[in-house]
Every structure is written in C-alpha cells, then in structure tokens.
Ligand code: KG4
C-alpha cells in the first residue's frame with residue numbers, strides 16, 4: 575500500500591510517499607526556517623501562509639520523485655494534531671481535497687506519536703514491549719509508556735517550555751543563530767560541561783516518582799549567569815568565545831541529565847524493555863550518546879531515529895498512517911485539525 579503523507583503542523587512543509595509503513599519512495603521537506611529566523615521563533619501566521627504557497631508544489635514533487643500519479647496513491651495520511659491550528663488546517667484541507675478528487679481514503683495522524691514511530695519505522699518490527707518513548711522537540715517534551723506499539727499513556731511532560739524551545743531561547747541569550755539546537759550541539763563539543771553547574775530541568779527534583787520537566791528555570795539560570803543578576807557577587811559573564819562554549823556545554827549537559835534521568839526512572843517504574851527517542855532534539859549528539867550508554871548499561875534496547883527523521887518530516891506521517899489505517903480504517907472527510915493535546919494514538 576503506497577501512502578501519501580502530508581505534514582504542516584509547524585514550520586516544515588513536507589510530503590512523502592511510503593510503501594507499507596516503511597519503504598520510503600519519496601521524502602520532500604521544505605523548511606521555513608529562513609522566514610522565521612529574524613523573529614527567533616515560529617510566527618504562526620507566517621507559517622500558515624507559507625504552507626499554503628508551498629504545499630502543492632511539495633506534494634507534486636513527492637509524487638514525481640516516486641514516479642507516481644495521484645491515482646497511484648492508495649491512502650492519504652495527514653498530521654491533524656497537535657500543532658499550530660492555521661498550519662494544520664492547510665495540510666488537513668489539502669489532504670481532504672486530494673482524497674476526494676482521487677477517490678482515496680484519508681487518515682489523520684498524531685504528530686507526536688509519529689515522532690516516536692520514526693525511531694523504528696525502518697526496521698519494520700516494533701521494539702520489545704513495554705517501551706518508553708521520550709519525545710523532545712520545539713513544541714513537545716513528553717514521556718510515554720507503550721504497552722502496545724501504537725497506543726500510549728503519557729507519564730511525564732513539561733510544565734512550561736519544551737526542550738527544543740529552551741535550546742532555541744538559550745541560543746538567543748548567547749547571541750547565536752536560529753534554530754539554536756544544532757548550534758549549541760556543535761559549540762558544546764568544545765566547551766566545558768561542568769564549568770557552570772546548572773540544575774537539571776526537573777519539575778520536582780526531590781520526588782523520584784515525578785517525571786515532569788521544567789525547562790524555563792534552566793533557561794533563566796543561564797540568563798542570570800550571563801547578566802550577573804541574582805548571583806551573590808553579581809558578576810556578569812561576558813559572551814566571549816570561551817564563555818559561550820562553556821555556557822552552551824553546561825546548559826546542554828543539564829538538559830540532557832534531566833531528560834536521561836527521567837527516562838531511566840520511567841523505564842524502571844514501567845519494567846520497560848526498550849527506550850525510543852524522537853523529535854527534533856533527538857538529533858542532539860550528547861543526548862543520543864548518553865541515552866544509548868545508559869540504556870546499554872541497564873540492558874535496555876534503545877531506538878534512535880536516523881538524523882533525517884528527527885525534525886519534522888512526512889515520511890513518519892505516511893508510515894504511521896499506514897498502521898493507523900490498518901488498525902481503525904479511514905477517517906471521514908469531516909476530519910478536523912486539533913491544535914492541542916496529543917493522545918499518542920487515535921483521534
Ligand atoms: O520536531 P521539530 O522539527 O519541530 C517540532 O515538532 O517542534 O523540532 C525542532 C526543534 C528546534 O527547537 C531545534 O532547535 C531542535 O529541534 N533541534 C535540536 C537539534 N536539532 C534540532 N536540539 C538540540 N540539538 C540538536 N542537534
């Protein structure tokens with residue numbers, strides 16, 4: 575079954591063709607990052623307008639790369655939740671029009687669940703159950719327990735900023751570019767991760783059963799270290815090359831400490847056999863290495879997505895859409911865009 579996937583939930587306009595949930599025949603991603611750079615974050619109205627302009631050419635390109643015509647598509651899978659409402663609507667309306675015109679079924683896909691699927695889609699078989707999925711992106715920071723490959727229970731999430739949002743905001747404080755995640759990742763390799771002892775971004779560090787995160791405190795701690803505010807000696811840290819590298823490395827280390835420790839606690843509590851990582855921050859080299867080492871030490875299977883499946887893409891949407899369709903059949907053409915809340919499974 576050849577599935578056309580459409581993804582427009584945030585700032586990537588993407589279309590892909592995936593056969594039987596895993597064989598990627600075409601994977602087209604058009605990033606809007608240049609449009610949002612000057613604002614150092616995604617501007618929803620700009621995002622929706624750009625999706626509107628770019629989506630049809632992107633869909634056409636995906637079909638062309640797979641040497642397919644619209645009637646060769648067997649199923650249309652579209653991200654319909656969660657995300658920016660205007661951005662989602664563009665994808666959902668386009669997918670419905672395609673499905674109606676070509677006479678094909680349509681299925682709505684949960685974006686966050688698709689990030690978890692991205693880690694094992696190339697393998698075809700799911701990780702051993704139960705498994706824990708840690709999804710870390712610009713908009714989401716969630717821990718799920720999976721007793722089934724395609725349905726999940728949320729067991730932890732962020733109370734404020736998402737992990738990727740914190741990377742982007744700290745990069746802005748350090749006067750670096752946008753998006754900040756990849757830049758911090760690169761600079762941190764040359765910095766001292768122990769120089770500034772930032773606290774891990776855990777909402778309730780004293781409660782081992784609490785699996786929630788709080789990234790805004792970590793971001794503020796970096797800001798205070800730069801400005802000298804709230805410190806006893808009120809000494810600012812000038813943003814010279816060495817300090818920027820050490821601040822980047824120390825921030826990243828604290829962020830990774832918090833994410834890895836909560837994931838391991840979640841795995842222990844759930845008697846999990848595997849850990850799955852997903853989302854834009856899954857590209858972070860330190861997070862990948864620390865999580866892989868920690869899982870290996872504990873005998874846990876770890877699934878890390880390929881680098882091109884970490885940030886938003888439509889291959890993961892087409893892939894998960896195939897399984898959703900097999901599990902519950904098609905959605906009706908009144909399928910809605912749902913901006914908030916991710917159930918990790920069915921709409
Ligand atoms: O999954 P994604 O494309 O969009 C959302 O669904 O939100 O994630 C984008 C986020 C950005 O915040 C970006 O800074 C972050 O992923 N990111 C990284 C890295 N690459 C991208 N964060 C840390 N390290 C990276 N190497």
Ligand code: ZN
Pocket residue numbers: 685689711712853854885886
């Ligand atoms: Zn995403």
